[in-house]
Structure formats: structure tokens, C-alpha cells
Amino acid sequence: MATSGNFFVLLRKKLNIKTRKKELYQKAFTHSSVNLKDKEGNTINFERLEFLGDALLNTIIAEYLFKLHPQANEGELTKLRAKIVSRAQLNSIGKEMGLIQLADISSHHKTFGENIHGNLIESLIGAIFIDKGYNRTKDYVFKFMLDPYINMDELETMVLSYKSLLFEWSQKQRHKLEFKTENDGCLDPNINYTCQIYLDKKIIAKARAVSKKKAEEKAAKIAANILKPFKTNKNE
Numbered sequence: 001m002a003t004s005g006n007f008f009v010l011l012r013k014k015l016n017i018k019t020r021k022k023e024l025y026q027k028a029f030t031h032s033s034v035n036l037k038d039k040e041g042n043t044i045n046f047e048r049l050e051f052l053g054d055a056l057l058n059t060i061i062a063e064y065l066f067k068l069h070p071q072a073n074e075g076e077l078t079k080l081r082a083k084i085v086s087r088a089q090l091n092s093i094g095k096e097m098g099l100i101q102l103a104d105i106s107s108h109h110k111t112f113g114e115n116i117h118g119n120l121i122e123s124l125i126g127a128i129f130i131d132k133g134y135n136r137t138k139d140y141v142f143k144f145m146l147d148p149y150i151n152m153d154e155l156e157t158m159v160l161s162y163k164s165l166l167f168e169w170s171q172k173q174r175h176k177l178e179f180k181t182e183n184d185g186c187l188d189p190n191i192n193y194t195c196q197i198y199l200d201k202k203i204i205a206k207a208r209a210v211s212k213k214k215a216e217e218k219a220a221k222i223a224a225n226i227l228k229p230f231k232t233n234k235n236e
Contacts, residue, residue, distance in 0.1 A: 010102055015124075016144060021131050028127035029099075029120065033106035046123035049130075053122030056129050057085055060138050084150065090118030093149045099124065121145065162220035166197075169227065176200050179219070181212050195219040199227070 011017050011025060019025060028049050030036060036044035061081045069077065083089065094100075094117030103120060105112065129137040159165055163179070170177035181195040195215040196206040204226060207219035 007102060014098060014102070017128070017140075019131055021127075024127050024131055025124075026104075028123040029103045031103060031105040031112070031116075033112075034104050035106070046119065049123040049126035050119050051122075051126070052129065053125035053127075056125050056134075056137060057122060057141065060141050061085055063138075064142075084146070087115060087118055089150070090121050091115060092117075093145055094118050094121045096149055097121070097145070159224070161217065162224045163216050166220050166223055166227070170199070179216055181216055184208060197223045199223075 007026065007029070008019075008022065011019070017025070027044055028046050030045050032043070032045040032047060034045070038044055058081065061084050062077070065072070065077050065080050069080070072080070091114045095114075099117060099120040103116070105116075125137060125141060128140055132140075166177060169175075176199070178198040178201075179195060180198065181193055183192055184194040191208045191210060193210070193212045193215040194206065194208045195212075195218070197204055197219050205219045205223035207215055207222060209215035209218050
């Protein structure tokens, strides 16, 4: 799509972006699998713009939270920013915006994972910054990326990591929390890890998933629904 004539029509109608720097936005939506190069032999894809957009997004959100919460300390601001710019959050927003519809991806590259949606958000932000500057980039991020898709009032209750939440809760409540995760012996080739969670040496939750990290997070979410650490933290 990034190299087709319809690209700029969609860029304007779908993303509300008007520009004369066509090559810049085409690059922002070109996946490395296309294997394009310029006349000097330099690769053409969104990865460098993604790097720039990632840094810009963190700065934009940091500035916003700094002004919005004048009494919050560094740790609190960091947690709030992490919730807004989390990979899952960006993937969800990118998918809702339909950015993949504008991307140029090789037909041979059939699996690119969920992160493509968040990557395209970051590369687009990088392109807008180069094209229009910081202030207009900031305005675009809030008007078209954050305000329509994120409820800022719900950020306080959003959980980024149930595993981290449980460890924080257990330390405050002086409980012994253990995660025991192991390969399940290939009982199912698509689900390779089993995690069991023990609280004071008693098993309280278990789960299986395709990776160690996912199995632990899945089990931690089950345990959190049982232990209700949210209420404890809220009252402290």
C-alpha cells in the first residue's frame, strides 16, 4: 500500500494527514521484509522512524503527565507513562486506527506479530515530527491517537504486570510468594510451559502458555483475581 497511488488518499482520509513529503510517509509504512534500498544502497523501511517516534512519544507523555499531576513523584509518573505507552496499549491503538491497511509488507512475510501495529504508530509519529515539528506532532498524538482510544481516568486501575503486582502485594503483606515455571514435557507442542504459584507454600493458581513469561502472567492474573490485591493497595 505504501507504494500505491491510493496511499496518500488513505493517509489524508483515514489519518487526517496532508503532506508534500511523500517519501517520508511511504518509508514510515514500509516493512523491512520488502527489502527496498535507495540509490546509495541504504535500506528503506520504518525502523529508524520507529526509533525516533518511540523517543518522541515518551517525551510527549512525560510532559503531559508532568503538568497534569504536579504532586506526583517520579515513580508514580513513570508508572502512569508506562501504562500509556505499553506495547499492548500501542498495539491496540494501532489496530483500531487501521494502520496495517497502509503498510507495505512482503507477501512472503506472512507472520509479523501484534507488535507491527504499535511499531507503525511510532514510525508515523517519527514521520510527523520530521514533517511538521514537535508541537504539531504533540497535538496529533493527543487528538488522533490518545483521546479517542485511552480513558485517562482508568489508568490508575490498569495493570501492566500481574506478576509484579502480586510480588508488591506479597511484600507489603509479608507473605511468601513463589512462581514455579517449567517446560511441561511437550504434552502439547503449542503450549510448552506450566506455571504454578504458591502463597506461603500453598498452591493458589496455575496456568499453561506458549512461553515462560506468558505462563507466569496468565497464572498471576488468576491469582490476582483470587487475592484481590487491588483493594489492598487502594486502601493503603
